[in-house]
Amino acid sequence: MSKTFCVSITHCKTDGDKATLGFVVANAAQGSEKETMVFLSSDGVYCAVPEEMAKINEGGPFAPLKDLVEKFIKAGGKIYVCTPCMKKRDISESALVAGATPAGGAALVEWLANGSPCVSY
Amino acid sequence: MTSDLPSWQFDDEFDGGEETCGRVIVNLYLYIRDQKPGRRVLVISRDPGAPVELPAWCRMTRNQLTAKQHPYYLITLKPELIKE
Numbered sequence: 001m002s003k004t005f006c007v008s009i010t011h012c013k014t015d016g017d018k019a020t021l022g023f024v025v026a027n028a029a030q031g032s033e034k035e036t037m038v039f040l041s042s043d044g045v046y047c048a049v050p051e052e053m054a055k056i057n058e059g060g061p062f063a064p065l066k067d068l069v070e071k072f073i074k075a076g077g078k079i080y081v082c083t084p085c086m087k088k089r090d091i092s093e094s095a096l097v098a099g100a101t102p103a104g105g106a107a108l109v110e111w112l113a114n115g116s117p118c119v120s121y
Numbered sequence: 122m123t124s125d126l127p128s129w130q131f132d133d134e135f136d137g138g139e140e141t142c143g144r145v146i147v148n149l150y151l152y153i154r155d156q157k158p159g160r161r162v163l164v165i166s167r168d169p170g171a172p173v174e175l176p177a178w179c180r181m182t183r184n185q186l187t188a189k190q191h192p193y194y195l196i197t198l199k200p201e202l203i204k205e
Contacts, residue, residue: 026143
């Protein structure tokens, strides 16, 4: 059984439901002792921007996205944020939540090529 | 309807409340991660997915599901790591 896991999220403003669900599953993975990477790309990069994540709240039974992201980081999860996707949206590194790291496709490819399963939202 | 708590012996209790899915799992993980192997934790989860979720979590994390009677789950932490 793989010891790592990846959740790819490509939505935030465009679909808060998918963004929320992605982080719920990421929390399940990290909480199940899988070393878990959330890879944020396309519109999903906004999930790592505090003022944008704060706008996403799908309501019960889902926790606000901000809570889910903070819980994931507290549990030791990694968040990688697609750098060209950030640049396209004029998001600087300093605008990211603490614990999120700008990264590119190579980081994702390496993670998956080492045998990590991945689920996408 | 919640059934009565079985007459299990346990050292600690974690109530997952009405949370579901990843919230229960990550909250439980954060709660037990600094506890010693061998401790018996009563987990209460009213999540209708819990009968499937918690056994899967136990298999992945090598915690032992010692007994279950939804919404009650008796989990023995990391029995393989108990030092004699």
